[in-house]
Amino acid sequence: MKETKHASEPKSTLIAQVLALFEPIGYDLIEQWEDARSINLTLHRKAKHIWVRVRKKDEKVSAEQLDKFLLAIEQQEDRALSGCFVSLAGFTKAALTQVQRDASERLMLLSHHKGKLESVYPYQQQPSSVEKPKQRPLYIGVFTAKGGVGKTTIAGHLAGAFALMGESVVLLDCDPDKNLRKLFSQDGQASDAQPTMLVPAVNRHEAGALIRVLDPEQWRESKFPEVGIVIVDCSPVMSENSAKLVKRFDICVMPTTLNPLGIAKHADVMTRTFAHIRALNQTAQLMAVINNYDASKDAQKRNDVLLAYLQSSLADYFKTDHNAQLIPPDKAKIRHSNALQYWGYHIIEKSAPQLAFKETAGRSYPRSDFLQLADYLEAHVTLMPMISAAEV
Numbered sequence: 184m185k186e187t188k189h190a191s192e193p194k195s196t197l198i199a200q201v202l203a204l205f206e207p208i209g210y211d212l213i214e215q216w217e218d219a220r221s222i223n224l225t226l227h228r229k230a231k232h233i234w235v236r237v238r239k240k241d242e243k244v245s246a247e248q249l250d251k252f253l254l255a256i257e258q259q260e261d262r263a264l265s266g267c268f269v270s271l272a273g274f275t276k277a278a279l280t281q282v283q284r285d286a287s288e289r290l291m292l293l294s295h296h297k298g299k300l301e302s303v304y305p306y307q308q309q310p311s312s313v314e315k316p317k318q319r320p321l322y323i324g325v326f327t328a329k330g331g332v333g334k335t336t337i338a339g340h341l342a343g344a345f346a347l348m349g350e351s352v353v354l355l356d357c358d359p360d361k362n363l364r365k366l367f368s369q370d371g372q373a374s375d376a377q378p379t380m381l382v383p384a385v386n387r388h389e390a391g392a393l394i395r396v397l398d399p400e401q402w403r404e405s406k407f408p409e410v411g412i413v414i415v416d417c418s419p420v421m422s423e424n425s426a427k428l429v430k431r432f433d434i435c436v437m438p439t440t441l442n443p444l445g446i447a448k449h450a451d452v453m454t455r456t457f458a459h460i461r462a463l464n465q466t467a468q469l470m471a472v473i474n475n476y477d478a479s480k481d482a483q484k485r486n487d488v489l490l491a492y493l494q495s496s497l498a499d500y501f502k503t504d505h506n507a508q509l510i511p512p513d514k515a516k517i518r519h520s521n522a523l524q525y526w527g528y529h530i531i532e533k534s535a536p537q538l539a540f541k542e543t544a545g546r547s548y549p550r551s552d553f554l555q556l557a558d559y560l561e562a563h564v565t566l567m568p569m570i571s572a573a574e575v
C-alpha cells in the first residue's frame with residue numbers, strides 16, 4: 184500500500200476492538216498507518232490480507248467515501264486483499280445501498296453501536312434505521328433554463344436511486360413534452376394515466392419501492408402519505424412550472440456540462456436560473472451538478488481548467504447566496520455513459536420501461552453516480568418548516 188507505514192501498537196479501544204474481532208480467527212496485524220481522516224491496518228492470515236480503514240470522524244460514511252476505498256482496494260495488485268471499513272457513526276443509506284447492490288464479496292462494513300462493533304454488511308440483522316422521523320416528503324426540483332442538458336435523465340435516475348434506497352418516489356412532469364411520462368409508461372405513450380415502475384429492493388427480504396409519474400395537478404401530499412421523495416422535472420420555461428411547487432422545493436438541482444463552447448453561456452444561464460428560483464423560494468438549496476462528465480484520465484486536466492473557469496464565473500453570485508453551490512465533481516457528478524445516452528431506447532423497441540442501471544462486469548456507473556448524488560443531496564438539505572408554502 185502506498186501511504187507511509189509504521190507498525191505500532193494499537194492505541195485506541197476501537198482498534199483493540201477491531202483486533203479482538205479478527206485475531207481469534209487467525210489474523211495478525213502487520214502494519215498500521217494513519218492519515219488525517221483515518222487509521223488504517225493491514226491484517227494477514229495465510230495468503231489473505233484485510234485492509235481495515237477506521238474513519239476518525241464521528242459522522243456517517245458516504246457512498247462517495249466508500250467508493251474511494253473500494254477503488255483503492257481494487258487498484259492494489261494483491262488479489263487476495265479485502266477491505267473492512269469501520270465507522271463510529273455508521274453509513275449513509277446510499278452507501279449501504281451501493282454496497283448491497285454491488286454485492287461486493289471483498290468488503291465488510293462495521294459500525295460502532297452502544298460501545299460495540301457490529302457488522303452492517305454483510306449483515307446478520309437489518310441495519311438500524313438511519314432515517315429521520317417522517318415529516319413530509321422531500322421536494323427536489325430539477326431545473327435549468329437551458330434545454331437538453333439532462334434534466335429529464337437526472338430526474339428519472341435520481342428517482343431510481345432513491346427507490347433503490349427503499350423510498351417511495353413521485354416524479355412530477357412539468358415539461359409540456361411529457362418525456363418522463365412516455366419513458367415510464369408501459370406503451371411508450373404519454374396517454375398512460377399513471378405510469379409506474381417497481382424498483383426491486385436490494386435486499387431480497389424487503390418489498391421494492393415504487394416510482395410513480397404524475398402530472399402536477401394529480402399530486403396531493405395527503406393522497407400519497409407513503410411518498411418520501413418528490414422529484415420535479417421542470418420545464419426550461421420558468422413560467423410553465425407551478426410557482427406553488429417551486430416554493431416547496433427543498434433542493435433544486437441544476438444540471439450543467441463542462442464544455443468550452445457553452446461554458447460562458449452556462450455560467451450566465453446558471454446565474455439567471457439561480458436568481459429565478461430565489462425570487463420564488465428563499466430557502467431551497469440550489470445545487471449545480473456536472474452532467475456528461477468525461478472521467479477518462481486524459482480529460483482530467485481540461486476538466487480541472489473548465490471547472491475552475493466555471494467556478495470563477497459563478498463566484499460573484501455565490502457571494503450573494505450562501506445556499507447556492509456547484510457540487511464539486513469529486514463529491515458527486517454524473518459521468519457520460521452509453522447507458523444514459525441510449526436511455527429511452529425501450530420506447531422505440533416497444534419493450535418495458537427500465538432505468539439505465541444495468542450492470543456491466545458487476546458495476547453500473549450511472550447507478551453509483553446517482554446514489555452518490557442522492558447521498559450528497561440528503562446530506563446538504565435542511566428541512567425547513569415551510570412557513571411560506573401551503574401543502575400541495
Ligand SMILES: Nc1ncnc2c1ncn2[C@@H]1O[C@H](COP(=O)(O)OP(=O)(O)OP(=O)(O)O)[C@@H](O)[C@H]1O
Pocket residue numbers: 329330331332333334335336337358419474475476517518519520521523524525526
Ligand atoms: N450523463 C449522460 N451521458 C450520456 N448521455 C446523456 C447524459 N445525460 C443526458 N444524456 C443524453 O442527453 C440528451 C438530453 O438529455 P435530457 O432529455 O435528459 O435533457 P433535458 O434537459 O431534459 O432536455 P429538455 O430541455 O429538452 O427537456 C438525451 O439524449 C440523454 O440521453
Ligand SMILES: [Mg+2]
Pocket residue numbers: 334335336358362
Ligand atoms: Mg427534459
